[in-house]
Amino acid sequence: MSVETASGADPDTLDEPTTVGQWAAPIVSRRVADDVVDRLVTAIALGVYVTTQQLPTERELASMLGVSRTSVREALKQLTQTGYLEVRHGRNGGYFVLADWGPTSAEHVRRHLVPNWEEFEQIFDARTLVEPMIARTAALRCTDEDAARISTALQDYLDAPDHDASRRADSSLHQAIAQATHNPILVNLSVELRTRISLNLGAEPYTDEVRRQAIRQHQELVSAVIDGREDEASHIAAKHFTLSETLIRALVERAEHEE
Amino acid sequence: MSVETASGADPDTLDEPTTVGQWAAPIVSRRVADDVVDRLVTAIALGVYVTTQQLPTERELASMLGVSRTSVREALKQLTQTGYLEVRHGRNGGYFVLADWGPTSAEHVRRHLVPNWEEFEQIFDARTLVEPMIARTAALRCTDEDAARISTALQDYLDAPDHDASRRADSSLHQAIAQATHNPILVNLSVELRTRISLNLGAEPYTDEVRRQAIRQHQELVSAVIDGREDEASHIAAKHFTLSETLIRALVERAEHEE
DNA sequence: GCCTAATGGTTTAGAGTCCAGACCCTATAC
DNA sequence: GTATAGGGTCTGGACTCTAAACCATTAGGC
Structure with missing residues (x-):
């Protein structure tokens, strides 16, 4: 890495200079x-x-x-x-x-989730805004080929025998929907948001009730997208991602009370 | 995703492999x-x-x-x-x-714009989808402080004495609006899209008529955002960014006919 | 039980990148 | 004409990455 010398002189730039101020942020050479x-x-x-x-x-x-x-x-x-x-x-x-790198323990929540909480809020917020837009666009542009791929992904999800398979299938399903927008930028955006969530979180909380609800929402979402009902697709997506946000919040609440 | 026992034969990786295929793309060490x-x-x-x-x-x-x-x-x-x-x-x-690195010449359009045309379409498309969403969110979350910053940015834009100042002020204005979402992820997204467009394009086409239209749209947009009329803000943003897309397309058409 | 093979673990030499700093060259301001 | 503010050049050293050879450990085959 490079020298950390004097480049300081970085007065508070929180007002609006983001455009001007951020372009010259120090370049960190990634290894x-x-x-x-x-x-x-x-x-x-x-x-x-x-x-x-x-x-x-x-x-x-x-x-x-x-x-x-x-x-x-x-x-x-x-x-x-x-x-x-x-x-x-x-x-x-x-x-x-390793098996246990999810929010299985209050310990994990306190050590990893809480410190990053602000970023987490932002990611959730962005996802709740972006994913409905993607679902809407997918519904408007979904071709027969897209529909076939999405249906296959949904079936894989329904057939998933365990939690791991379910996670993987969930990822594929949302990916398939994003791809129906026919815009790689949106696909990447969706992947990035999902990744950043899993990255902080490991796996999402998982109970039978949650799975039932998720299954229903996925079915409704797929149906709306495939049939081109864009308003409905957008609305279901919003609900779907709000659910996952609610679960995380409940988890954190619980962990904090245990403390 | 077809990792194990996929029901449908899934031999080739060209179908939906983005999830599986892209994570292992070669790492290029950036200088x-x-x-x-x-x-x-x-x-x-x-x-x-x-x-x-x-x-x-x-x-x-x-x-x-x-x-x-x-x-x-x-x-x-x-x-x-x-x-x-x-x-x-x-x-x-x-x-x-240097002065002349915009789409001032048919030459530039042919040499730079046309080869990247596919990426360009994607960026425009993404922007037309993302920016209205941002404008809507900004309208819903705009505080008095945000409103003040946005108004200042608008005034700077109206006062801009020349094309360059106008470009800079335009950038600041959209930045200020994005910041009213209070979500850095969305701010970055907006910056990135705008940057990628300018990066391919240099400056956008510019005539008095265009400027008049842009001024009106900016005023309407700011007014809608500040007053919290989210539907209107979203709609105006969509119209605004469609305008710039239309201009570019016209430009390319012209350049190709000159050929 | 012994050997083989597949895997992680270690070492080394060399090429490439980046940096700090010293010094040179050029054109303008005074 | 001289001082100065800029770009232009060179060098030594630190760090990173690579390739390739070799060591250590364990499961499977005989």
Whole structure:
């Protein structure tokens, strides 16, 4: 990294100089290992790799990501130390996603969720605004091909045998809907918001009641999108993402009372 | 997502692989100079520095951005070679923004606009969807303080003596509106979209008629936002950004016919 | 039980990037 | 004409990333 010298002189710039003030913010040179960490966390957050599942080997990851094994190892070391992964030696060894990195414990909530609470509020807020817009647009532009893909994703979601599969299918379903907008920028936006939530949260709270409600909402949402009922799609999406927000809030409340 | 036992055959990865496929895309290590280029282009695009205006000196830029002068020089070299900047030697020398890097010429349109046309369509589309949502949210959350800032920005816009000042004020105005959402994520989203447009486009086409129309729309938009008329704000924003899209399209048409 | 293979763990040399700082060159202001 | 404010150039050193070889550990096959 670079020197931290005098560049200070950064008086409070909270008024409106964001346009002028932010463009010259210090450039931090990102290390490759940090990028690898981000990719892996994203993959786990999106459900590409789930609990107890084995990641590709170091050499495979290095090849997949086009970086050296050294950098991959650096990233995996970070994730292992943070408690996301577990490593096993010897033949059939490798890195495994640890089971308990969700908001399962009040401990996790206090240590990870609460400190980032402000950012969290912002992400939720943005998602509640963006996703209905995406759902509306998807409903307006959904082709037969899109509809087929969305239906398949919904079916996968309904068939999901456990929580992990459910998370993964949920991710795919929302992705399929976003893709029906036929605009990669919106798809990325949606992915980014979902990732940032999972990234802070691990998995969302999960009970039978929640699942029933989520299933109904997903069915309604898919139906509205496929049939091109844009107002309804937008409205259901808003309700859907408000639900998940409510759950998190309840979780945090509970954790704080336990304290 | 078809990881295991997907019901439908899902052999190829071209169908919906974005979730699974994209996380492992090769990591490209960005060089510091490239980041500097981005920052400078953004600053110019947002109107922080305008035609014939002098940029800070190399040493100042290096200090502002927290990078070495070597990297700044590398970036400035690129921008000079590309034709964005002009360099003058000796005392009172420095780097100056060149005048003619807008869509002033059919040449520019063909060389820069047309090759990126697909991305351009996507950006416009996203903006037409996102900005109304932002305007609506701003209208719903606008405080007195926000209203004051927005009014000031509007006045600056009305007072702008020339095209450059107008561009800068336009940028500030939209920024002020976005900030009334009180959500940094949305503010960044708006900045990013506007930047990416200016970045491809330089300045937008500009005639007296266009300016009159833009002024009216800005006044209506500000009034709707400040008074909390969210539906109207959303609607005007949509109209406003559609106007700029229409102008660009007309420009490209013309350039292609000249060919 | 022994060997093999697959995996993580370690080391090293070299190329590339970035930085700080010193110094040179040029044109303007005075 | 000289001082000065800028860009232009060079160098040594620190850090990062890579490639490739080699070590250590364990499961599976015989």
